[in-house]
Amino acid sequence: MNKKILWVIGIVVVVVIVVASIRGANNNTDTIKIGFIGPLTGDAALYGEPAKNIIQMAIDEINEKGGINGQQIQFIPEDGKCNGKDAVSAAQKLINIDKVQVILGGFCSSESMAIVPVATDAKVTLFSYASSNPSLTGISPFFVRDYPSDSSQGEVLARIAYNDKRWRKVAFIQEQTDYSAGIFKAFSDRFQKDGGVVIKEEYSSNTNDFRSILAKLRDSNSDALFIDPQTPASAVRIITQMSQMNWKPALIANDILSDPNVFPENFSFFNGAIGAKFDASLTSSKSLSFIDAYKKKYGSEPPYLSYAETEYDSVYIVKDAILNVGNNGENIANWLRTSVVDWEGASGKITILSNGDRDGGHTPFVIKDATISPYIK
Amino acid sequence: MEYFIHLAILISIYAILGLSLNLVVGFTGLLSITQAAFYGIGAYTTAILLTSSGMNFFVALVIGMIITAVCSFVIGFVLSKFKDDYYALGSFGFNVIIYSIFLNWQSLTRGPLGIPGIPRPSLFGFTFSENLSFLILSVVFLALIYFICQFITTSSFGRVLKAIREDEEAISVFGYRTLWYKLAIFVIGAMMASVAGALFASYITFVDPSTFTLTESIFILAIIILGGLANNKGAVIGAICLILLPEILRFVGFPNDIAAQMRQVTYGVILILLMLYRPQGLVGEYRL
Numbered sequence: 231m232n233k234k235i236l237w238v239i240g241i242v243v244v245v246v247i248v249v250a251s252i253r254g255a256n257n258n259t260d261t262i263k264i265g266f267i268g269p270l271t272g273d274a275a276l277y278g279e280p281a282k283n284i285i286q287m288a289i290d291e292i293n294e295k296g297g298i299n300g301q302q303i304q305f306i307p308e309d310g311k312c313n314g315k316d317a318v319s320a321a322q323k324l325i326n327i328d329k330v331q332v333i334l335g336g337f338c339s340s341e342s343m344a345i346v347p348v349a350t351d352a353k354v355t356l357f358s359y360a361s362s363n364p365s366l367t368g369i370s371p372f373f374v375r376d377y378p379s380d381s382s383q384g385e386v387l388a389r390i391a392y393n394d395k396r397w398r399k400v401a402f403i404q405e406q407t408d409y410s411a412g413i414f415k416a417f418s419d420r421f422q423k424d425g426g427v428v429i430k431e432e433y434s435s436n437t438n439d440f441r442s443i444l445a446k447l448r449d450s451n452s453d454a455l456f457i458d459p460q461t462p463a464s465a466v467r468i469i470t471q472m473s474q475m476n477w478k479p480a481l482i483a484n485d486i487l488s489d490p491n492v493f494p495e496n497f498s499f500f501n502g503a504i505g506a507k508f509d510a511s512l513t514s515s516k517s518l519s520f521i522d523a524y525k526k527k528y529g530s531e532p533p534y535l536s537y538a539e540t541e542y543d544s545v546y547i548v549k550d551a552i553l554n555v556g557n558n559g560e561n562i563a564n565w566l567r568t569s570v571v572d573w574e575g576a577s578g579k580i581t582i583l584s585n586g587d588r589d590g591g592h593t594p595f596v597i598k599d600a601t602i603s604p605y606i607k
Numbered sequence: 608m609e610y611f612i613h614l615a616i617l618i619s620i621y622a623i624l625g626l627s628l629n630l631v632v633g634f635t636g637l638l639s640i641t642q643a644a645f646y647g648i649g650a651y652t653t654a655i656l657l658t659s660s661g662m663n664f665f666v667a668l669v670i671g672m673i674i675t676a677v678c679s680f681v682i683g684f685v686l687s688k689f690k691d692d693y694y695a696l697g698s699f700g701f702n703v704i705i706y707s708i709f710l711n712w713q714s715l716t717r718g719p720l721g722i723p724g725i726p727r728p729s730l731f732g733f734t735f736s737e738n739l740s741f742l743i744l745s746v747v748f749l750a751l752i753y754f755i756c757q758f759i760t761t762s763s764f765g766r767v768l769k770a771i772r773e774d775e776e777a778i779s780v781f782g783y784r785t786l787w788y789k790l791a792i793f794v795i796g797a798m799m800a801s802v803a804g805a806l807f808a809s810y811i812t813f814v815d816p817s818t819f820t821l822t823e824s825i826f827i828l829a830i831i832i833l834g835g836l837a838n839n840k841g842a843v844i845g846a847i848c849l850i851l852l853p854e855i856l857r858f859v860g861f862p863n864d865i866a867a868q869m870r871q872v873t874y875g876v877i878l879i880l881l882m883l884y885r886p887q888g889l890v891g892e893y894r895l
Binding site (some may be wrong): 271275286307308322327344347362369406410411412434451 | 608609613614617708711713718719720721723724807811812813814815817818828851854855857863866867868870871
């Protein structure tokens with residue numbers, strides 16, 4: 231029995247290697263292959279699935295209009311499962327079997343962090359449409375992102391809180407995820423350097439009852455409360471429980487709350503709240519046509535608009551790069567770092583700096599009467 | 608080729624984890640679901656020492672093993688109060704605790720942000736930066752640990768472990784202090800898992816708490832149940848199967864829309880079928 235099993239395993243391994251190498255050798259030069267890594271299964275698939283759909287939609291649009299220089303784009307999505315191990319497996323497969331020159335991804339910073347060395351070694355461009363971890367800034371010449379680093383958001387808000395609002399003590403409620411932690415770090419670094427005090431409470435992503443931490447934060451007699459969730463769902467729970475406690479502090483919120491479609495029934499609670507989002511106006515023509523196209527294809531509003539727009543833009547930026555310098559990972563990475571200046575996209579004007587980050591970052595806004603208006607000092 | 612080297616490295620790391628857990632679950636019959644915690648301690652120790660003090664990988668690996676030994680001694684001591692299902696639940700709890708420590712001790716672990724930029728090992732001026740050289744290094748570690756496991760399980764010490772698994776009361780009547788045997792093998796298994804963690808951290812170059820959750824412990828348990836409990840070869844075969852299976856499924860040609868989900872479903876179905884038709888695992892000698 232043992233020998234038989236070993237034989238079976240041996241044969242399976244050989245078959246895989248043969249099939250994989252045939253597929254690798256069979257590289258069709260008529261198409262341009264673009265890889266994608268994001269969480270397609272597991273908890274984070276909530277974001278990864280729409281990301282894949284939106285990128286697929288953008289690629290379909292380009293293909294319908296004749297592709298890039300007559301070449302069709304072949305889209306190859308792989309599941310990174312929001313962790314380093316699976317993301318690296320996916321990246322190795324895309325790079326070595328499919329021989330892609332560009333990978334869009336990862337979504338989670340844990341995916342991007344782990345695949346940066348792989349892409350760098352293979353000289354493949356890694357273009358993240360959503361990773362915001364500040365540690366990714368300038369991490370490799372082959373990494374760029376059109377989603378701004380968390381640090382810009384945290385800093386913008388800290389400056390307003392300290393200088394304009396003259397708050398000296400801010401209570402902070404943060405979800406335990408890398409995105410939220412990144413914003414906290416940037417905010418508290420800036421705010422404390424200026425001389426303020428931050429009192430932080432954290433909650434894990436499956437928390438439902440926030441009353442005890444909210445009560446604790448209320449008793450700290452802070453000047454304002456910063457709500458820093460990962461998803462609108464936990465934000466809604468926090469707001470609901472705050473209103474049940476009848477606690478109405480001055481509010482600061484991260485960009486999860488910048489989408490008025492997220493929870494209209496609670497929006498009155500946010501009157502006067504300040505937040506920051508990156509330069510994405512809902513009125514820009516590209517943004518509107520993107521939303522229309524998405525509605526037509528999937529029959530609903532695009533979920534998580536702030537990610538959706540950068541996902542959509544990433545495809546078109548890469549298209550421009552390939553048009554200009556051809557399908558070569560090294561050239562594309564160089565082009566992206568030098569030539570993307572005031573690029574008009576659905577997420578506003580995009581400029582990519584030489585460290586691979588998106589310039590401009592976040593602009594502050596105020597919520598007034600359930601709409602978002604620009605912040606004026 | 609790089610792709611296969613990468614998979615081979617993953618297989619070596621998971622084979623080490625499988626071997627380490629097999630000592631505890633397969634040979635001693637203690638259903639421990641906390642191996643990912645020790646894997647994580649090894650990975651985090653290496654990550655922190657290498658990035659903050661630039662220490663040599665091999666020194667960090669040994670320090671990681673020592674820290675893991677201390678932690679697993681304490682955990683094992685508490686767990687020794689439990690039996691059977693309660694043991695499994697207790698060990699489950701420790702995994703959650705260690706995970707929360709990774710998540711919350713932010714001054715040390717950077718919490719959910721993770722630790723990036725972990726360098727590759729180097730020895731006498733040679734750096735294992737190429738994946739091929741790293742593969743050789745991890746296979747050497749795997750071989751070493753395999754032989755240690757083989758030695759343990761065929762020694763008189765190993766026979767006592769099997770006796771504990773079959774009938775703990777009977778063996779204690781013969782004057783064996785089963786507590787110390789159970790504790791010893793638990794600590795040895797944990798130290799081996801910490802080696803796998805060190806290799807993982809330095810290979811992937813990034814660690815964050817999400818890698819060391821309960822799911823990972825269950826995955827390691829699945830490796831040895833599938834490969835076969837109480838058989839060292841089984842742990843290696845299990846690791847080969849469970850790492851390669853999902854990769855093979857990438858090439859089946861599911862449509863893009865549902866490829867990732869179908870991969871998960873097919874993977875699950877294959878595991879269920881295997882357990883239905885070969886409940887003792889591929890080369891197992893013992894059933895839970």
